[in-house]
Amino acid sequence: MSLGTKVPEEWPVSDRSAAFGPNVWLIDEMYREYLAHPEAVSDSWREFFSDYRPQGVRALQLVTAEEAKPAKEEGLPPGAVPIVGGLARLVENMEQSLTLPTATTFRTVPIKLLEENRELINEYLARKLAGKVSFTHILAFAAVKALEHVPALRNTFTVYEGKPYRVVPEHVNLGIAVDVQRKDGSRTLLVPNIKAAETMDFPTF
Numbered sequence: 001m002s003l004g005t006k007v008p009e010e011w012p013v014s015d016r017s018a019a020f021g022p023n024v025w026l027i028d029e030m031y032r033e034y035l036a037h038p039e040a041v042s043d044s045w046r047e048f049f050s051d052y053r054p055q056g057v058r059a060l061q062l063v064t065a066e067e068a069k070p071a072k073e074e075g076l077p078p079g080a081v082p083i084v085g086g087l088a089r090l091v092e093n094m095e096q097s098l099t100l101p102t103a104t105t106f107r108t109v110p111i112k113l114l115e116e117n118r119e120l121i122n123e124y125l126a127r128k129l130a131g132k133v134s135f136t137h138i139l140a141f142a143a144v145k146a147l148e149h150v151p152a153l154r155n156t157f158t159v160y161e162g163k164p165y166r167v168v169p170e171h172v173n174l175g176i177a178v179d180v181q182r183k184d185g186s187r188t189l190l191v192p193n194i195k196a197a198e199t200m201d202f203p204t205f
Contacts, residue, residue, distance in 0.1 A: 171196040
């Protein structure tokens with residue numbers, strides 16, 4: 001993309017997406033920064049935004065820090081129910097996870113061998129009257145073994161008295177969210193915690 005490219009004043013979102021592709025979000029973010037603090041962006045960006053008008057189907061609603069007004073505090077909406085107990089802890093963990101830096105990567109792997117091995121294991125367990133193994137069992141155990149090979153992935157981050165710390169845990173405690181149906185038909189998530197999972201062999205796990 002050339003920053004010297006000028007855009008028409010009425011540029012529909014579909015056209016912007018076609019022109020900029022997956023970078024359209026970057027254009028929008030830089031434009032917000034340009035409106036709030038023009039001096040914070042480079043000369044090439046300032047030239048690009050001099051006649052940039054992100055209007056059309058999904059026009060950006062842009063305001064500077066000086067124009068922004070605090071949201072009006074409102075009471076709880078009708079039907080609000082306090083979350084307590086274990087679910088409250090789950091909510092707290094989910095909220096905290098939003099502040100953690102994350103990196104996502106995708107891999108496509110063949111699973112035919114995984115499926116065949118699962119069938120063999122379950123055939124063996126059926127003869128021993130010892131239940132069945134799910135894909136979750138196998139994948140979770142593989143994740144624990146992967147952490148043994150790359151132990152740095154076990155480390156966590158915390159802040160104590162304003163100073164950052166890297167925490168190296170003694171064991172891998174694995175929590176897996178399980179969708180469970182209650183007696184009344186409603187559903188909830190339970191997270192069983194497997195302590196010191198790296199010390200277990202597969203039958204124990």
